[in-house]
Amino acid sequence: MMxxxxxxxxRAALPILALAGTLLAGCALAPxxxxxxxxxxxxxxxxxxxxxxxxxxxxxxxxxxxxxHHDDALRMALLSPQGQRLLTLVQDGNGARFLPDASxxxxxxxxxxxxxxxxxxxxxxxxxxxxxxxxxxxxTRNDQQQIYRGSRRVARLSGDxxxxxxxxxxxxxxxxxxxxxxxxxxxxxxxxxCPTP
Numbered sequence: 001m002m003x004x005x006x007x008x009x010x011r012a013a014l015p016i017l018a019l020a021g022t023l024l025a026g027c028a029l030a031p032x033x034x035x036x037x038x039x040x041x042x043x044x045x046x047x048x049x050x051x052x053x054x055x056x057x058x059x060x061x062x063x064x065x066x067x068x069h070h071d072d073a074l075r076m077a078l079l080s081p082q083g084q085r086l087l088t089l090v091q092d093g094n095g096a097r098f099l100p101d102a103s104x105x106x107x108x109x110x111x112x113x114x115x116x117x118x119x120x121x122x123x124x125x126x127x128x129x130x131x132x133x134x135x136x137x138x139x140t141r142n143d144q145q146q147i148y149r150g151s152r153r154v155a156r157l158s159g160d161x162x163x164x165x166x167x168x169x170x171x172x173x174x175x176x177x178x179x180x181x182x183x184x185x186x187x188x189x190x191x192x193x194c195p196t197p
Contacts (some may be wrong), residue, residue: 004122033153034115034136035148037126041093046072049180052078052197056173066119076117096159109139119147119157120164120177163194 050065063086064079073092079085088099089110096114098106106113119127126146127138139146145157155168164177178194 001094005135032149033109033111034149035130035134036091036115036118036119037130039069039072039074039093039123040124041126041129042074044068046070051177051178051180051194053176054173055193055196074114074117074121089117091117094108114167116166119145120166121156159194 033066037119046068050067052063052065052196054061054063054148056136062081064081064083066077066079068075073090075091076089077085078087084103085101085107087102090097090099091110096110098110112150118130124138124140131137134196135150141155143158145156146153147155154170155166156163159165159177162179166175166177168175176194176196
């Protein structure tokens, strides 16, 4: 039996720990957090279920994500395809944190994950306002959002509400976020709603 190095084990686990966002791929330290808009700038919504497909040089991983925003708090639960809860992120007036019931220890901070989640959820105006006076900026071109830190392009976001694609150049992954139907049979939308390579 071959024993994998600690670095190789972390690489294999990273896509699983990402959010619809956003995660590290590789052994480098997490890039810095970007500023987050205020929760009041995000409309409340009931639970949203999503299929998250992470593609890195290491391969492809599929997870389920459940997002909820109400009572001045944003929560995101990451689940295995079998429904096992792996990690829960909470962002509220006290900042961003992971709940202590996590079954995994992520190699990044709650603030970093929350900042990447903000790129996908908040309106462009709210992101631009949060970035004022910092090295971060958002540019929108051809229905795509480009996130920069200084002169370096960090990520590109594209797609629509049924299929969002986040290409995080800095962390080395692409994330496909497919909306799941609220149909009574709880079956996800057809796979071609968010095709992956």
